[in-house]
Amino acid sequence: MTDxxxxxxxxxxxxxxxxxxxxxxxxxCWVDAGKAQPGELDxxxxxxxxxxxxxxxxxxxxxxxxxxxxRPGFVDLMRCAYDQGFRISLETxxxxxxxxxxxxxxxxxxxxxxxxxxxxxxAATHDSFRGQRGAFTRTVDNLRRLCDNDLYFSxxxxxxxxxxxxxxDILDLAGDLGASQxxxxxxxxxxxxxxxxxxxxxxxxxLFDLLARLPPQRLWxxxxxxxxSRTPVxxxxxxxxxxxxxxxxxxxWSKSFLxxxxxxxxxxxxxxxxxxQAKAGNVxxxxxxxxxxxxxxxxxxxxxxxxxxxxxxxxxxxxxxxxGLCRASAIARYRDLRAPYPLCQVLYDGGHxxxxxxxxxxxxxxxADAEPAxxxxxxxxxxxxxxxxxxxxxxx
Numbered sequence: 001m002t003d004x005x006x007x008x009x010x011x012x013x014x015x016x017x018x019x020x021x022x023x024x025x026x027x028x029c030w031v032d033a034g035k036a037q038p039g040e041l042d043x044x045x046x047x048x049x050x051x052x053x054x055x056x057x058x059x060x061x062x063x064x065x066x067x068x069x070x071r072p073g074f075v076d077l078m079r080c081a082y083d084q085g086f087r088i089s090l091e092t093x094x095x096x097x098x099x100x101x102x103x104x105x106x107x108x109x110x111x112x113x114x115x116x117x118x119x120x121x122x123a124a125t126h127d128s129f130r131g132q133r134g135a136f137t138r139t140v141d142n143l144r145r146l147c148d149n150d151l152y153f154s155x156x157x158x159x160x161x162x163x164x165x166x167x168x169d170i171l172d173l174a175g176d177l178g179a180s181q182x183x184x185x186x187x188x189x190x191x192x193x194x195x196x197x198x199x200x201x202x203x204x205x206x207l208f209d210l211l212a213r214l215p216p217q218r219l220w221x222x223x224x225x226x227x228x229s230r231t232p233v234x235x236x237x238x239x240x241x242x243x244x245x246x247x248x249x250x251x252x253w254s255k256s257f258l259x260x261x262x263x264x265x266x267x268x269x270x271x272x273x274x275x276x277q278a279k280a281g282n283v284x285x286x287x288x289x290x291x292x293x294x295x296x297x298x299x300x301x302x303x304x305x306x307x308x309x310x311x312x313x314x315x316x317x318x319x320x321x322x323x324g325l326c327r328a329s330a331i332a333r334y335r336d337l338r339a340p341y342p343l344c345q346v347l348y349d350g351g352h353x354x355x356x357x358x359x360x361x362x363x364x365x366x367x368a369d370a371e372p373a374x375x376x377x378x379x380x381x382x383x384x385x386x387x388x389x390x391x392x393x394x395x396x
Contacts, residue, residue: 010057012256025131030271032192052288062089094139114153121169147178154181190332241357311340311367312348
């Protein structure tokens with residue numbers, strides 16, 4: 001139970017960026033993490049955010065960074081969230097896990113899930129992408145420690161040309177390490193250091209080939225799964241229009257989710273340091289309730305209709321539930337909050353968007369800042385959906 005006021009808009013999930021400090025220099029880092037920045041929220045301010053979020057109905061908090069384990073007092077903040085009844089997620093690169101921290105994580109393990117980055121099945125691939133020698137060995141060793149202590153974790157892998165040849169080995173490694181999920185991230189946000197990765201992003205043909213070679217997928221939604229297992233569920237960030245039945249797995253931006261950045265700014269996503277149009281206020285200036293319930297950003301975007309989205313998203317059959325999927329990707333690519341999800345627009349312009357997933361297949365829906373649509377129009381080539389299954393973990 002929470003103290004949420006009747007009639008208010010319920011907040012379900014939030015992300016809190018604890019710091020921009022990080023011990024790695026990942027090529028794709030969308031927040032350009034490295035050193036802690038002046039003006040990051042202190043412990044009391046973060047505790048206040050947790051209390052306010054709980055009052056708005058939030059049940060799940062994700063701690064991220066930077067590398068959150070580098071934040072002094074991190075364990076106390078985790079314990080505070082646990083004591084308030086939150087389910088907790090933790091994003092980490094998996095290289096800085098002391099025995100003391102592991103012990104604390106184990107104590108709250110019944111409501112904890114870790115998301116650990118692994119971008120290669122070999123030290124050469126992973127370490128070069130992460131900018132840290134020895135990172136692969138430390139991460140793999142610590143994943144084994146998590147499993148040995150009955151802590152549940154997912155492995156997140158950014159798919160790119162530099163590791164495309166190792167994806168199947170990463171899947172095998174995830175199973176060997178005891179991961180409950182392997183999430184393949186199919187696109188790179190053009191934010192922070194991600195601006196320099198254009199040549200390493202896989203193209204449509206490479207994407208089709210990868211999906212055709214993957215074992216049958218089982219899709220995972222954003223709900224907490226009480227029946228977690230050690231058999232890794234394979235998930236991709238393939239847009240809902242390309243999923244069986246338009247299965248939707250979105251973060252719930254502005255409707256049920258918000259992000260609190262390390263400097264106290266509240267945004268629709270944790271990567272929005274560069275874009276004021278995606279920020280709604282600062283917890284140092286206004287209460288979280290006021291920002292969530294009254295800010296023009298959240299109130300206006302909650303009221304969006306399908307036609308308010310630009311490009312192919314405004315003509316998509318699942319846009320009402322998908323809502324343009326990831327606004328961070330859209331803003332990063334097009335500098336437009338209403339822009340289409342870049343991967344969908346690129347596939348549409350290349351003639352690969354399923355015609356059956358368009359509201360009006362006869363209506364051209366290019367985007368002004370995108371490349372011209374390919375001859376042949378939508379639906380010329382479809383993703384191999386026969387390789388996909390909409391069954392979730394545990395048969396849900």
